Amino acid sequence: MTDIVVLRIGHRPERDQRVTTHVGLTSRALGARGMYLAGEDRGVVRSIRDVVHRWGGEFFIRDGIKWRHCMQRWKDDGGIVVHLTMYGESLVDHEEKLRTFPKIMVVVGAEKVPGEVFGIADYNISITSQPHSEISSLAVFLDRIFKGKELNLKFEGGRMKIIPSRDAKITEDL
Amino acid sequence: MTDIVVLRIGHRPERDQRVTTHVGLTSRALGARGMYLAGEDRGVVRSIRDVVHRWGGEFFIRDGIKWRHCMQRWKDDGGIVVHLTMYGESLVDHEEKLRTFPKIMVVVGAEKVPGEVFGIADYNISITSQPHSEISSLAVFLDRIFKGKELNLKFEGGRMKIIPSRDAKITEDL
Numbered sequence: 301m302t303d304i305v306v307l308r309i310g311h312r313p314e315r316d317q318r319v320t321t322h323v324g325l326t327s328r329a330l331g332a333r334g335m336y337l338a339g340e341d342r343g344v345v346r347s348i349r350d351v352v353h354r355w356g357g358e359f360f361i362r363d364g365i366k367w368r369h370c371m372q373r374w375k376d377d378g379g380i381v382v383h384l385t386m387y388g389e390s391l392v393d394h395e396e397k398l399r400t401f402p403k404i405m406v407v408v409g410a411e412k413v414p415g416e417v418f419g420i421a422d423y424n425i426s427i428t429s430q431p432h433s434e435i436s437s438l439a440v441f442l443d444r445i446f447k448g449k450e451l452n453l454k455f456e457g458g459r460m461k462i463i464p465s466r467d468a469k470i471t472e473d474l
Numbered sequence: 475m476t477d478i479v480v481l482r483i484g485h486r487p488e489r490d491q492r493v494t495t496h497v498g499l500t501s502r503a504l505g506a507r508g509m510y511l512a513g514e515d516r517g518v519v520r521s522i523r524d525v526v527h528r529w530g531g532e533f534f535i536r537d538g539i540k541w542r543h544c545m546q547r548w549k550d551d552g553g554i555v556v557h558l559t560m561y562g563e564s565l566v567d568h569e570e571k572l573r574t575f576p577k578i579m580v581v582v583g584a585e586k587v588p589g590e591v592f593g594i595a596d597y598n599i600s601i602t603s604q605p606h607s608e609i610s611s612l613a614v615f616l617d618r619i620f621k622g623k624e625l626n627l628k629f630e631g632g633r634m635k636i637i638p639s640r641d642a643k644i645t646e647d648l
Contacts, residue, residue: 318492319496322607330610389638424639426636428624430499433609436609439607439611443617451566462560464564
């Protein structure tokens with residue numbers, strides 16, 4: 301599978317804590333390797349690490365990241381940067397090409413994204429040109445780039461797992 | 475396209491306002507016809523209606539809904555009810571069957587969902603058995619049921635639209 305990391309920018313502590321946590325959990329559940337968080341928020345870091353501890357896998361999260369440096373370094377290492385934005389070009393027109401890259405950094409912003417990001421990104425990609433949510437954009441992006449393979453991932457080393465059920469909540473302690 | 479409506483349950487005013495707004499905007503952008511909100515929250519209703527006014531389309535939102543009644547009535551009218559939950563059966567195993575139904579109500583909960591919901595729903599469906607986000611689950615569900623057709627929807631009657639661009643923010647007033 302493509303090596304995908306997520307860079308969350310524009311995070312405002314307090315106000316964005318839940319949404320950024322959803323971005324992180326979505327990244328993990330849908331097959332990204334980790335998330336960089338521009339700005340500091342120990343609460344988000346703790347929530348995500350707690351999920352990794354209980355549910356397994358090797359997802360990393362790092363806060364206090366400088367976004368310019370983080371994007372540039374990823375590019376210097378041979379990765380490409382895809383910024384998800386409602387202003388961008390349609391995912392449908394680019395997904396086949398995007399799947400050919402071995403390393404992708406996905407940048408997701410909160411409400412305001414500095415104009416400079418559009419220039420540093422190799423691709424500015426929209427999941428519809430309508431306002432919705434960075435969480436849903438990221439989810440559709442990951443599901444399409446991984447072509448559904450991420451839905452069958454195993455997360456090793458957790459403390460519990462779910463036994464899928466028709467109509468009940470069944471968990472197993474490991 | 476399948477007639478899809480979303481029912482948001484377990485919404486706590488204040489705490490869930492942003493996440494529920496993302497649920498509503500995702501529903502609209504990815505082709506659902508409207509959202510029922512169990513509980514009252516005029517702030518969420520106002521945000522969503524404001525987006526509909528500016529960006530077009532006919533998406534409806536109604537708050538103050540009783541969820542049991544709303545689900546039952548949908549079923550009495552011949553629709554099926556799909557509850558998205560990490561405890562459910564895999565979407566991949568059911569999506570082909572689900573696409574054959576003309577009317578689907580998608581139920582998305584906040585943190586705690588009453589056990590009764592699992593029983594009333596015709597299907598309890600998971601998008602991975604890992605904890606992530608009701609917003610990302612809904613997005614993947616809609617994209618898969620609509621098979622990407624929703625990404626090309628036109629939203630008529632708005633005040634503005636985006637001209638997709640490689641690296642700039644371009645909007646047009648209508």
